[in-house]
Amino acid sequence: MLAAEPPVSRARPRPGSVRSRVVGVAATALAITALTAGGSVAAPGAGAGAPGQGDPYFPLAGNGGYTVRHYDLDLAYDPATRRLDGRAVITAHATQGLRAFDLDLSGLTVAGVRVDGRAAHWTRRGQELVIEPARTLRRGAAFRVDVAYGGVPEQVTDPDGSPDGWIATDDGAFVAGEPQGAMSWFPSDNHPLDKASYSFEITVPSGYTAVAGGVLTSRHTSRGETTFRWRQSRPMASYLATATVGKFDVQRYTTRSGIPVYNAVDPREEKGAAPALARIPDILDWETKLFGPYPFSAAGAIVDHAPDVGYALETQTRPIYDRAPDVGTVVHEMAHQWFGDSVSLTSWQDIWLNEGFATYAEWLWQEQHGGRSAQASFDHYYALPASDGLWAFPSADPGDGAHIFASPVYTRGAMTLQELRDAVGDRAFFTILRTWAHGHRYGNGTTAQFVALSERVSGKDLGELFHTWLYTAGKPPRP
Numbered sequence: 099m100l101a102a103e104p105p106v107s108r109a110r111p112r113p114g115s116v117r118s119r120v121v122g123v124a125a126t127a128l129a130i131t132a133l134t135a136g137g138s139v140a141a142p143g144a145g146a147g148a149p150g151q152g153d154p155y156f157p158l159a160g161n162g163g164y165t166v167r168h169y170d171l172d173l174a175y176d177p178a179t180r181r182l183d184g185r186a187v188i189t190a191h192a193t194q195g196l197r198a199f200d201l202d203l204s205g206l207t208v209a210g211v212r213v214d215g216r217a218a219h220w221t222r223r224g225q226e227l228v229i230e231p232a233r234t235l236r237r238g239a240a241f242r243v244d245v246a247y248g249g250v251p252e253q254v255t256d257p258d259g260s261p262d263g264w265i266a267t268d269d270g271a272f273v274a275g276e277p278q279g280a281m282s283w284f285p286s287d288n289h290p291l292d293k294a295s296y297s298f299e300i301t302v303p304s305g306y307t308a309v310a311g312g313v314l315t316s317r318h319t320s321r322g323e324t325t326f327r328w329r330q331s332r333p334m335a336s337y338l339a340t341a342t343v344g345k346f347d348v349q350r351y352t353t354r355s356g357i358p359v360y361n362a363v364d365p366r367e368e369k370g371a372a373p374a375l376a377r378i379p380d381i382l383d384w385e386t387k388l389f390g391p392y393p394f395s396a397a398g399a400i401v402d403h404a405p406d407v408g409y410a411l412e413t414q415t416r417p418i419y420d421r422a423p424d425v426g427t428v429v430h431e432m433a434h435q436w437f438g439d440s441v442s443l444t445s446w447q448d449i450w451l452n453e454g455f456a457t458y459a460e461w462l463w464q465e466q467h468g469g470r471s472a473q474a475s476f477d478h479y480y481a482l483p484a485s486d487g488l489w490a491f492p493s494a495d496p497g498d499g500a501h502i503f504a505s506p507v508y509t510r511g512a513m514t515l516q517e518l519r520d521a522v523g524d525r526a527f528f529t530i531l532r533t534w535a536h537g538h539r540y541g542n543g544t545t546a547q548f549v550a551l552s553e554r555v556s557g558k559d560l561g562e563l564f565h566t567w568l569y570t571a572g573k574p575p576r577p
């Protein structure tokens with residue numbers, strides 16, 4: 099993610115605080131079915147899955163008791179009424195015996211839930227959709243959850259006041275979910291620890307374009323509606339999913355290295371975006387040289403006209419921009435494909451592993467394209483006084499979810515990498531970056547693992563360097 103410069107106000111009023119439990123006719127019927135089936139009685143050893151993944155910054159994000167293999171999302175959106183109708187078919191497997199489990203879903207109305215084809219009892223508790231399957235799920239069992247839902251999505255307001263999730267625009271919706279917003283438009287295990295493949299089928303009125311990540315597999319128009327099918331076959335964290343809708347001009351081509359590029363651009367941003375979008379093949383090649391093979395089979399950009407959003411996000415394979423981006427922003431979001439998307443966080447506290455790396459990629463781009471060196475960028479920021487916000491907290495300890503997108507994560511995070519490079523030399527430094535990207539590809543990583551890898555590759559004790567830059571309050575002394 100990268101905030102727009104100059105910063106725009108990201109504060110928005112909170113949406114209605116209490117979300118009422120929805121008990122419609124369908125829900126009541128399902129509840130009766132579940133009760134008369136008598137299957138919801140707990141089997142010995144089977145409990146309820148936890149309502150969160152245990153992330154200290156977002157305790158209710160994600161859920162316990164199962165992992166998801168695939169999301170099949172069938173969506174219809176009408177920009178005129180802002181109504182979204184959805185059906186999510188989730189393939190998962192139980193990591194414990196489950197009498198009940200949760201999905202994360204905020205707002206919207208659930209019409210019905212089925213587990214393995216049988217109607218399931220469900221309730222809403224805040225952002226938790228609590229599901230009791232008719233039959234208790236055994237540990238290790240594969241199962242399928244089918245959720246029908248709809249309504250006008252409400253964007254999620256994050257602890258720092260910024261909007262995310264399904265954000266309506268004047269011609270559709272800007273959809274970007276970091277860190278929590280996925281739950282505003284589909285039910286999920288909403289934490290980067292649980293990555294899965296996705297397929298999207300998005301129906302919009304003809305004339306609109308619906309853009310998700312991955313590869314466009316079909317586009318079909320009938321009776322005034324167009325359905326776009328997208329497939330994301332590599333594991334993806336829920337916050338990196340998008341289903342952005344708008345009136346877009348589409349550019350499609352294949353790079354010399356064989357990667358299909360799909361750009362969707364709001365005509366109002368076309369002229370401003372053209373210079374940066376034209377560099378996508380160069381940026382892909384350059385980052386591949388530095389970081390190793392591009393982890394995905396598609397690339398591109400979604401350039402929307404949504405200036406109130408205030409940021410761009412590295413939605414997987416196809417970053418989304420709220421306005422025409424400059425080259426540095428595209429370099430940043432594309433670097434996230436390696437650092438953040440392919441190699442994901444284990445805990446939101448480690449967000450510097452995403453943002454420090456993407457910011458450092460911008461510094462490297464400048465260094466190798468006629469701008470200042472990364473060391474000069476370091477020196478520039480290091481000159482800031484100890485009272486500056488840059489030194490407000492150490493990079494790997496933002497303290498809470500309200501500070502995960504602040505400059506100590508981005509700039510001080512990038513400075514940490516420059517310090518590492520300075521300590522181990524270019525050869526070891528770039529080996530560390532490539533080994534990190536390769537070794538944790540399509541998975542997750544922790545700061546401790548990155549520190550251990552850096553020491554292993556360089557053969558140096560880097561404990562003090564990382565302790566100072568990542569975990570010690572205040573402006574670090576000159577080494």
Ligand SMILES: [Zn+2]
Pocket residue numbers: 099100430431434452453456
């Ligand atoms: Zn970023």
